[in-house]
Amino acid sequence: xxxxxxxxxxxxxxxxxxxxxxxxxxxxxxxxxxxxxxxxxxxxxxxxxxxxxxxxxxxxxxxxxxxxxxxxxxxxxxxxxxxxxxxxxxxxxxxxxxxxxxxxxxxxxxxxxxxxxxxxxxxxxxxxxxxxxxxxxxxxxxxxxxxxxxxxxxxxxxxxxxxxxxxxxxxxxxxxxxxxxxxxxxxxxxxxxxxxxxxxxxxxxxxxxxxxxxxxxxxxxxxxxxxxxxxxxxxxxxxxxxxxxxxxxxxxxxxxxxxxxxxxxxxxxxxxxxxxxxxxxxxxxxxxxxxxxxxxxxxxx
Amino acid sequence: xxxxxxxxxxxxxxxxxxxxxxxxxxxxxxxxxxxxxxxxxxxxxxxxxxxxxxxxxxxxxxxxxxxxxxxxxxxxxxxxxxxxxxxxxxxxxxxxxxxxxxxxxxxxxxxxxxxxxxxxxxxxxxxxxxxxxxxxxxxxxxxxxxxxxxxxxxxxxxxxxxxxxxxxxxxxxxxxxxxxxxxxxxxxxxxxxxxxxxxxxxxxxxxxxxxxxxxxxxxxxxxxxxxxxxxxxxxxxxxxxxxxxxxxxx
Amino acid sequence: xxxxxxxxxxxxxxxxxxxxxxxxxxxxxxxxxxxxxxxxxxxxxxxxxxxxxxxxxxxxxxxxxxxxxxxxxxxxxxxxxxxxxxxxxxxxxxxxxxxxxxxxxxxxxxxxxxxxxxxxxxxxxxxxxxxxxxxxxxxxxxxxxxxxxxxxxxxxxxxxxxxxxxxxxxxxxxxxxxxxxxxxxxxxxxxxxxxxxxxxxxxxxxxxxxxxxxxxxxxxxxxxxxxxxxxxxxxxxxxxxxxxxxxxxxxxxxxxxxxxxxxxxxxxxxxxxxxxxxxxxxxxxxxxxxxx
Numbered sequence: 001x002x003x004x005x006x007x008x009x010x011x012x013x014x015x016x017x018x019x020x021x022x023x024x025x026x027x028x029x030x031x032x033x034x035x036x037x038x039x040x041x042x043x044x045x046x047x048x049x050x051x052x053x054x055x056x057x058x059x060x061x062x063x064x065x066x067x068x069x070x071x072x073x074x075x076x077x078x079x080x081x082x083x084x085x086x087x088x089x090x091x092x093x094x095x096x097x098x099x100x101x102x103x104x105x106x107x108x109x110x111x112x113x114x115x116x117x118x119x120x121x122x123x124x125x126x127x128x129x130x131x132x133x134x135x136x137x138x139x140x141x142x143x144x145x146x147x148x149x150x151x152x153x154x155x156x157x158x159x160x161x162x163x164x165x166x167x168x169x170x171x172x173x174x175x176x177x178x179x180x181x182x183x184x185x186x187x188x189x190x191x192x193x194x195x196x197x198x199x200x201x202x203x204x205x206x207x208x209x210x211x212x213x214x215x216x217x218x219x220x221x222x223x224x225x226x227x228x229x230x231x232x233x234x235x236x237x238x239x240x241x242x243x244x245x246x247x248x249x250x251x252x253x254x255x256x257x258x259x260x261x262x263x264x265x266x267x268x269x270x271x272x273x274x275x276x277x278x279x280x281x282x283x284x285x286x287x288x289x290x291x292x293x294x295x296x297x298x299x300x301x
Numbered sequence: 302x303x304x305x306x307x308x309x310x311x312x313x314x315x316x317x318x319x320x321x322x323x324x325x326x327x328x329x330x331x332x333x334x335x336x337x338x339x340x341x342x343x344x345x346x347x348x349x350x351x352x353x354x355x356x357x358x359x360x361x362x363x364x365x366x367x368x369x370x371x372x373x374x375x376x377x378x379x380x381x382x383x384x385x386x387x388x389x390x391x392x393x394x395x396x397x398x399x400x401x402x403x404x405x406x407x408x409x410x411x412x413x414x415x416x417x418x419x420x421x422x423x424x425x426x427x428x429x430x431x432x433x434x435x436x437x438x439x440x441x442x443x444x445x446x447x448x449x450x451x452x453x454x455x456x457x458x459x460x461x462x463x464x465x466x467x468x469x470x471x472x473x474x475x476x477x478x479x480x481x482x483x484x485x486x487x488x489x490x491x492x493x494x495x496x497x498x499x500x501x502x503x504x505x506x507x508x509x510x511x512x513x514x515x516x517x518x519x520x521x522x523x524x525x526x527x528x529x530x531x532x533x534x535x536x537x538x539x540x541x542x543x544x545x546x547x548x549x550x551x
Numbered sequence: 552x553x554x555x556x557x558x559x560x561x562x563x564x565x566x567x568x569x570x571x572x573x574x575x576x577x578x579x580x581x582x583x584x585x586x587x588x589x590x591x592x593x594x595x596x597x598x599x600x601x602x603x604x605x606x607x608x609x610x611x612x613x614x615x616x617x618x619x620x621x622x623x624x625x626x627x628x629x630x631x632x633x634x635x636x637x638x639x640x641x642x643x644x645x646x647x648x649x650x651x652x653x654x655x656x657x658x659x660x661x662x663x664x665x666x667x668x669x670x671x672x673x674x675x676x677x678x679x680x681x682x683x684x685x686x687x688x689x690x691x692x693x694x695x696x697x698x699x700x701x702x703x704x705x706x707x708x709x710x711x712x713x714x715x716x717x718x719x720x721x722x723x724x725x726x727x728x729x730x731x732x733x734x735x736x737x738x739x740x741x742x743x744x745x746x747x748x749x750x751x752x753x754x755x756x757x758x759x760x761x762x763x764x765x766x767x768x769x770x771x772x773x774x775x776x777x778x779x780x781x782x783x784x785x786x787x788x789x790x791x792x793x794x795x796x797x798x799x800x801x802x803x804x805x806x807x808x809x810x811x812x813x814x815x816x817x818x819x820x821x822x823x824x825x826x827x828x829x830x831x832x833x834x835x836x837x838x839x840x841x842x843x
Contacts, residue, residue: 030645077828081828084644087588087648088780091775091779092776092779092825093821103815264660267655267660270652271654271657274635274653275638275639278639278640
């Protein structure tokens with residue numbers, strides 16, 4: 001049973017990073033930097049609980065806040081850069097963050113043992129959960145409470161004017177400006193919120209794996225983050241969850257018997273999915289169809 | 302006092318003078334027409350007023366305020382709205398959402414707080430949007446994705462969305478393109494209703510049937526310059542206009 | 552001072568390989584207005600394929616390896632085109648982007664699989680040759696890398712400006728629809744663009760292997776990022792820009808490594824990118840009338 005709880009933990013955290021990319025994608029910005037914000041959250045939360053003795057909730061609040069601040073800071077120069085250039089810029093930023101942590105040493109002696117991040121070695125012994133008697137199931141529930149919370153918030157956004165505004169900006173910036181929308185405010189706000197979600201996810205990640213290192217926050221993670229909303233479709237938050245469950249659950253665990261070939265399959269799956277269904281599973285027309293099936297209501301798509 | 306004034310406005314793209322020393326004054330409550338052959342600078346003028354391009358020289362004054370420093374989205378919040386020649390709807394949003402997104406005017410801000418305007422549900426704006434839907438005959442299509450609308454419906458939505466920002470001046474960029482006589486007649490009625498509600502209209506158009514039938518005053522552009530200005534009757538009789546645009550002496 | 556000069560010149564010579572990678576990215580962008588994120592990985596993949604020659608003919612000369620890498624790169628380029636660009640509708644840039652990312656991961660994994668993740672030795676030429684001018688040295692192998700790269704660039708420019716294919720390619724990059732209406736088969740042009748850049752990439756990968764002495768799957772990520780940086784600094788779509796930027800980045804990186812060590816070096820290269828994006832997003836030579 002522990003195995004399934006562990007899997008659920010992974011799916012939960014991946015859903016969070018997927019959601020962080022989702023909200024940014026709505027505004028038409030393709031960001032490969034979410035892994036970077038995630039890394040920031042991971043190291044910050046880890047250092048707060050291990051080195052400063054904070055409890056988990058305040059630490060996660062801080063990691064989320066830091067993620068938001070860094071993302072906000074990136075959001076502004078990102079505005080100067082359009083389309084594919086933004087992809088490159090965010091890719092470079094994500095790599096820069098990873099390299100930063102590769103070089104980052106901050107160790108403090110605690111009870112005779114040196115704890116804290118140590119460059120390439122990473123950050124070991126983030127043992128808040130075990131030290132406080134959390135079981136695997138406890139951690140899993142903890143993670144999923146946050147996932148459901150974030151999903152609920154984003155779902156609410158989608159039903160509100162803010163969600164429609166995000167999508168309007170994503171679809172046609174010129175028209176959006178022409179109805180009085182402030183592109184800067186919209187895009188930076190989305191990036192910031194995405195950063196907050198990623199920071200939260202990272203903080204949680206650090207604690208359930210207990211050992212983080214720079215290599216975990218590279219291009220593969222950045223790709224996962226983007227892959228979930230793209231594969232799942234941008235029509236709704238549920239697309240991202242479904243994609244995360246599918247990829248992590250079915251593909252990686254279900255095909256465990258394929259051994260090392262799993263990672264290979266991930267790349268091939270993406271190529272295949274993009275050829276067969278370029279708009280993802282739950283795109284706007286599909287969602288409309290689903291809604292009609294359940295006796296659609298007026299309003300938010 | 303004129304609502305909108307263009308004073309010696311010029312816009313160059315490299316060597317091309319798209320708009321050259323244009324003077325225009327539009328009074329509140331007018332339906333003002335802007336006509337001219339292709340390439341005469343009509344669309345560029347609309348783009349200059351809405352703030353898409355900066356001016357090369359001259360100034361644009363709206364309600365006594367120089368628009369020069371104002372970025373596009375703020376101009377649109379001071380009361381200028383526009384439609385696009387090639388319709389630019391938010392295709393993946395529903396009709397309702399297209400109108401909702403545009404609820405940006407100072408009147409909206411006064412009526413509702415920040416939280417309610419951005420994160421509130423639909424009920425708060427149901428009244429305003431229903432009015433717009435009624436006006437453009439789209440109430441029965443409010444949940445349809447804009448991309449799925451028929452061409453005529455899209456044009457009506459484009460217009461409704463411009464009106465959703467509660468503008469004092471609305472710039473219509475060739476709204477009649479591709480319409481048949483029946484639709485043009487309906488459009489004419491709508492434009493008159495817009496004026497009746499207190500909004501001033503600048504109509505850029507090729508379709509003479511519409512322009513001559515609905516405007517109070519017309520300015521004619523050719524090669525970026527104004528070659529004539531007057532009432533529809535005067536313009537139709539003007540020799541220079543006939544030569545450049547309406548069809549010579551035949 | 553001499554050290555500075557030495558590391559700069561070494562860096563510039565090596566930077567020619569970055570220039571090739573940058574050209575690959577920029578050419579695909581210029582012609583199809585799309586980013587092929589798997590390009591650097593495919594280049595490394597091509598270089599690995601070059602080693603297959605040694606498996607079959609144990610004593611084969613380095614030139615054979617390089618040539619095999621060249622061809623393999625071209626083949627891989629075509630495969631990437633089919634997998635990521637041929638079937639996916641043009642109007643969906645996100646899908647093609649994602650597909651190339653998938654391809655990047657796929658190629659990476661295949662390399663790791665086939666080599667068990669161990670770095671492999673790569674043949675070099677003229678590595679025992681050193682041209683000296685007092686204390687200053689020009690390494691023979693780096694010089695060869697430089698010369699080969701320059702020859703490839705010259706070949707590319709000749710292709711683009713002196714052949715019908717090149718003319719068609721330039722036409723498609725400027726006005727795709729009009730080019731189609733003139734009877735140019737855009738699909739073919741696009742496919743050929745991928746093959747040509749693939750050929751260049753294969754050589755670039757081989758040259759990197761030759762100058763470093765080994766090939767490792769860990770190469771693909773930093774090469775991707777650096778290649779993109781070169782493309783951006785040079786201006787998306789500009790070949791001369793990519794060439795100059797490649798040399799620049801090579802030199803810059805080498806100097807940084809000299810003074811700050813390998814681990815910090817890459818961080819500074821990223822920062823260089825940011826500086827450019829903020830102050831000069833068009834790059835050094837943004838192409839005139841670029842379609843964006």
